[in-house]
Amino acid sequence: MTDRYQSFTKSSIGKLLVKQLGLPNPVELDRYTAGAPLVKGTVLVGGAGKLAATLPSTLEGLGIESATSVEEGAKFKGLVFDATGFDSEADLVQLQQFFTPVMRKLENCARVVVIGLNPREVKGGARIAQRALEGFTRSLGKEIGKGSTVQLVYVTPGAEGAVDSTLAFFLSPKSAYVSGQVVRIGTNAKKALAKVDIEQPLAGKVAIVTGASRGIGEQIARVLHRDGATVLGIDVPQAASDLQAVMGEIGGTSLTLDITHADAPQRIAHFVKEQFGGVDIVVHNAGITRDKKLANMAEDRWQSVISVNLTAPERITRELLTQGAINKNGRIIGVSSIAGIAGNVGQTQYAASKAGVIGFVDSLADELKDGITINAVAPGFIITAMTAAIPFATREVGARLNAMQQGGLPVDVAETIAWYASPASTAVTGNVVRVCGLMMLGA
Numbered sequence: 001m002t003d004r005y006q007s008f009t010k011s012s013i014g015k016l017l018v019k020q021l022g023l024p025n026p027v028e029l030d031r032y033t034a035g036a037p038l039v040k041g042t043v044l045v046g047g048a049g050k051l052a053a054t055l056p057s058t059l060e061g062l063g064i065e066s067a068t069s070v071e072e073g074a075k076f077k078g079l080v081f082d083a084t085g086f087d088s089e090a091d092l093v094q095l096q097q098f099f100t101p102v103m104r105k106l107e108n109c110a111r112v113v114v115i116g117l118n119p120r121e122v123k124g125g126a127r128i129a130q131r132a133l134e135g136f137t138r139s140l141g142k143e144i145g146k147g148s149t150v151q152l153v154y155v156t157p158g159a160e161g162a163v164d165s166t167l168a169f170f171l172s173p174k175s176a177y178v179s180g181q182v183v184r185i186g187t188n189a190k191k192a193l194a195k196v197d198i199e200q201p202l203a204g205k206v207a208i209v210t211g212a213s214r215g216i217g218e219q220i221a222r223v224l225h226r227d228g229a230t231v232l233g234i235d236v237p238q239a240a241s242d243l244q245a246v247m248g249e250i251g252g253t254s255l256t257l258d259i260t261h262a263d264a265p266q267r268i269a270h271f272v273k274e275q276f277g278g279v280d281i282v283v284h285n286a287g288i289t290r291d292k293k294l295a296n297m298a299e300d301r302w303q304s305v306i307s308v309n310l311t312a313p314e315r316i317t318r319e320l321l322t323q324g325a326i327n328k329n330g331r332i333i334g335v336s337s338i339a340g341i342a343g344n345v346g347q348t349q350y351a352a353s354k355a356g357v358i359g360f361v362d363s364l365a366d367e368l369k370d371g372i373t374i375n376a377v378a379p380g381f382i383i384t385a386m387t388a389a390i391p392f393a394t395r396e397v398g399a400r401l402n403a404m405q406q407g408g409l410p411v412d413v414a415e416t417i418a419w420y421a422s423p424a425s426t427a428v429t430g431n432v433v434r435v436c437g438l439m440m441l442g443a
C-alpha cells in the first residue's frame with residue numbers, strides 16, 4: 001500500500017501544482033534500516049540540568065556523535081535540551097536562547113528531545129516551569145516541518161540513568177511518525193537496568209503478537225524478530241495461511257484461534273508454557289472496527305468490538321499473569337488508537353474500547369511486579385487494509401491533517417512497540433504514545 005498523493009507530488013506536474021496551489025508537500029521520512037547507525041549526523045546537546053554533564057557520554061554509548069557548541073556552518077540531525085534544572089518560569093527563556101539560533105541549522109527529519117522533570121514530582125515554581133515544557137514541545141512539533149519530530153521526556157528524579165533506550169528511539173529514524181509526545185520515565189527506575197546489544201536487544205526473548213497475519217501486526221512480528229525475539233503469532237483460523245507464511249519467513253510459531261473465545265486465554269497460556277516455558281513480550285494488536293452512528297448501533301456490533309479490542313486483551317493478560325506465564329521484566333503492550341483519545345464519528349464503541357485500553361494500562365501499571373511493564377501505542381492514520389477501506393475523500397483528509405502531511409506505515413507502530421519491548425526500557429511504564437505524525441486536530 002502506497003501514498004499515491006505523495007508519489008504525485010514528486011512528479012513534475014505535481015511539483016508545479018504543489019507550489020502554485022500551496023498544496024501539502026509531504027517530506028519523505030527517514031526510516032531505520034537494520035545495521036545502520038541510529039543517527040546519521042550530529043546531535044547538539046544543551047541545557048544545564050541533572051543530565052547535561054552525562055548526556056554526551058550517554059549518546060556516545062549509543063554510537064551517536066554529539067556537540068555542545070555550534071561551530072560556523074554546522075548542521076544538526078538532532079537537538080537534546082536538558083531542562084531538568086528549570087525551577088521557575090523565568091528559566092523558560094532558555095528555550096528561546098538555545099533553540100532559536102539553531103532552528104535553521106537542522107537537517108530534514110531532524111529529532112528534537114527536551115528532557116524535564118515530571119511536574120507531579122516537583123513543587124512550586126518548578127512544577128509550573130516543567131509543565132510549561134509540554135506546550136513548548138507540542139507547538140514546536142507542529143511548526144518544525146521537514147519531517148522533523150519533537151518530544152518531551154519527563155524523568156523521575158533518580159531515573160536520570162534510565163534514558164538510554166528512550167533517547168535511542170526518539171533520536172533515530174525509528175520514531176519517524178511519532179511527534180509531540182510526552183513520555184514519563186521512572187516508576188521502575190530502581191530496578192537494575194539491562195545493558196543491551198543495540199542490534200539485537202530482544203535476543204533470547206519470546207514475544208506473542210495477536211493479529212500477526214497482516215497489517216500492523218505483521219510488521220510488529222517482523223520488527224521484534226529483527227531485534228532478536230522468537231515470535232508466536234496468533235490470528236483467527238481464517239487467516240491461518242497468511243499467518244503461517246509470515247511466521248515461516250521469520251522462524252516464528254503460529255497459533256490460530258479467536259481471541260474472544262471463552263477458552264482462548266487458557267489455550268494461549270498453556271501453549272506458551274508448553275512451548276517456551278514463558279513469554280517476555282505480549283503485544284495485543286488484534287483489533288476490529290464496526291463503524292455505525294450510535295443511533296443505528298445494534299448490540300452485537302457494539303459487543304464484538306469491545307470483545308476483540310478490550311475484553312480479550314484484558315482476559316489474556318490476567319490469565320498469563322495468574323499462571324505465572326509472563327517472565328520477570330516482561331513487557332505488556334496494548335494497541336489503542338487516536339480515536340480512543342480524540343473520539344471519532346461512527347466509532348463510539350471502537351473509541352470506548354480503545355480508551356479502555358488506556359485505562360487498562362493505567363490500572364495495571366501500578367499493580368505489576370517483577371519489573372514487568374505495561375504501555376500502549378495509539379496509532380493515528382496508518383496505511384493498512386483497515387484504512388484502505390475508508391472512502392477516498394475522508395481518507396485523504398485523514399492522511400494529511402498531521403504535522404507530517406502523510407499517513408504512517410505499520411513499521412512506525414512496530415518500532416514504537418520494539419522500544420517499549422527492549423530490556424533497557426524497564427523504567428518506561430504506564431505510557432501511551434501516539435504514532436500519529438502529530439495530528440493537527442482533535443486531542
Ligand code: NAD
Pocket residue numbers: 210211212213214215216217234235236239257258259260284285286287288308335336337338378379380381382383384385386387
Ligand atoms: P487489520 O484489520 O489489517 O489487522 C487486524 C488483525 O487482527 C487481522 O489479522 C485479524 O484477522 C486479526 N483479528 C481480528 N479479530 C481477531 C480475533 N478475534 N482473534 C484473533 N485475531 C483477530 O488491522 P490493522 O490496521 O493492522 O490494525 C491493527 C491494530 O491497530 C488494531 O488494534 C487497530 O484497531 C489498531 N489501529 C489501526 C489504525 C490504522 O490506521 N490502521 C489506527 C489506529 C489503531
